[in-house]
Amino acid sequence: MSNPIEKQISKAELTALIAMMFATIAFSIDAMLPALPEIGAALSPNDTNRAQLILTAFMFGLGIGTFFTGPLSDAFGRKPVILVGAVVYVLSAAAAWASSSLELLLISRITMGLGAAGPRVVAVAIVRDLFSGRDMARVLSIAMMIFTLVPAFAPLLGLGIISIAGWRAIFIAIALFLIIVVAWTVIRLPETLAPENRRPFKMPLLIKAGREMLAHPTVRLSIFVQTLCMGALLTMLTMVQPVYDTIFGRADSFPFWFGLVALMSGSASLLNAIVVVRVGMRRMVTWSLASQILFSATVLVLSNMDLPDTLQFGLFVAWQTSLFFMVGMTLGNLNAMAMEPMGHIAGMAASVIGAISTVIGAVLAAPIGLLFDGSLLPLSIGVLAMVSTAFLIMLRMGRVEAQVPAE
Numbered sequence: 001m002s003n004p005i006e007k008q009i010s011k012a013e014l015t016a017l018i019a020m021m022f023a024t025i026a027f028s029i030d031a032m033l034p035a036l037p038e039i040g041a042a043l044s045p046n047d048t049n050r051a052q053l054i055l056t057a058f059m060f061g062l063g064i065g066t067f068f069t070g071p072l073s074d075a076f077g078r079k080p081v082i083l084v085g086a087v088v089y090v091l092s093a094a095a096a097w098a099s100s101s102l103e104l105l106l107i108s109r110i111t112m113g114l115g116a117a118g119p120r121v122v123a124v125a126i127v128r129d130l131f132s133g134r135d136m137a138r139v140l141s142i143a144m145m146i147f148t149l150v151p152a153f154a155p156l157l158g159l160g161i162i163s164i165a166g167w168r169a170i171f172i173a174i175a176l177f178l179i180i181v182v183a184w185t186v187i188r189l190p191e192t193l194a195p196e197n198r199r200p201f202k203m204p205l206l207i208k209a210g211r212e213m214l215a216h217p218t219v220r221l222s223i224f225v226q227t228l229c230m231g232a233l234l235t236m237l238t239m240v241q242p243v244y245d246t247i248f249g250r251a252d253s254f255p256f257w258f259g260l261v262a263l264m265s266g267s268a269s270l271l272n273a274i275v276v277v278r279v280g281m282r283r284m285v286t287w288s289l290a291s292q293i294l295f296s297a298t299v300l301v302l303s304n305m306d307l308p309d310t311l312q313f314g315l316f317v318a319w320q321t322s323l324f325f326m327v328g329m330t331l332g333n334l335n336a337m338a339m340e341p342m343g344h345i346a347g348m349a350a351s352v353i354g355a356i357s358t359v360i361g362a363v364l365a366a367p368i369g370l371l372f373d374g375s376l377l378p379l380s381i382g383v384l385a386m387v388s389t390a391f392l393i394m395l396r397m398g399r400v401e402a403q404v405p406a407e
Helices: 003-008 011-030 033-043 048-076 078-097 102-130 133-147 149-165 169-188 203-215 217-247 254-265 267-279 281-302 309-370 377-403
Strands: none
Touching (some): 011 048, 011 102, 011 133, 011 149, 011 169, 033 149, 033 254, 048 078, 048 102, 048 217, 048 309, 078 102, 078 169, 102 133, 102 169, 102 309, 133 309, 149 169, 149 254, 203 217, 217 281, 217 309, 254 267, 254 309, 267 281, 267 309, 281 309, 281 377, 309 377
């Protein structure tokens, strides 16, 4: 980190702030999970399963927003884009609070995602402004480890808010959370992109930067793998509450189990931060995907057997933990791998990476979630297909990188 920035904010505080920017996304999703049954009953009584679309709608808007926030931050600086995104987010949260139909709520959630794209994308660009290589991967991993505390407690907090003020009050809570994060940013974080390093917001320049990214094999393949990992994560998130409720009859204890799983899997980012410097990012991702293939295949087979309910439930909780653990071992590394060659266009790179992985991930997850039929079959098949494809792409990446020195 450069000396001027070190004088105003320490590396530890910066990592915590980046984690809270990431946590805005987690809070916007996980706090809503306990509310899905009530939202479905209130706004879509004929098909309560549609309520889970509020999760993928938010992620879809987030992905669309990331196409613009990175280039805008390259042109105008990081902090102004965060502020504008926060305004859009808060206004959209107010609209969601007042929504009288599921359709209006979904539109509000999409625009909330658009606003949340500011902190989400710019956070990665800020890290790339200040770090590179495995140091960047370490900072991102530690930040992701901290932000896993939010998913751990968000469902419990959401349940508490619902019990006191109803499900609509959750939108007020998540808006207040972002307001606090933005105030912290304004007060403590200096602008990390110097004026002489900014790029005008011109479409030809954006197209050129996009082509440069897609022409780079490691960047391109990293984006594909991150997309599939994001799809697997979103598929689990959209279906996890119905699984606890419908299959296992544990809706009341769901926030506690979800929190326990999030806390256990949070150690993945810490482990990655320690090991990645020795092992390397590509190997960490490849090994994590291989392990998840074995776990998902086991669940697919055993979930169709006549096992005791307690054993089936324990198997699912272990699988859920392993999937969240895999995410902690992959997403930070994949981001760093894709961003490393793109330091000169960090904002644009963060936008393209985030947009593709989030939009397509949401598109993959939404139809699988709507296929929920009271069994684990759609979920296990969907996750297994995505992580298997991601693993094959990582093998391809290894072969491509092995050929580079010979060229």
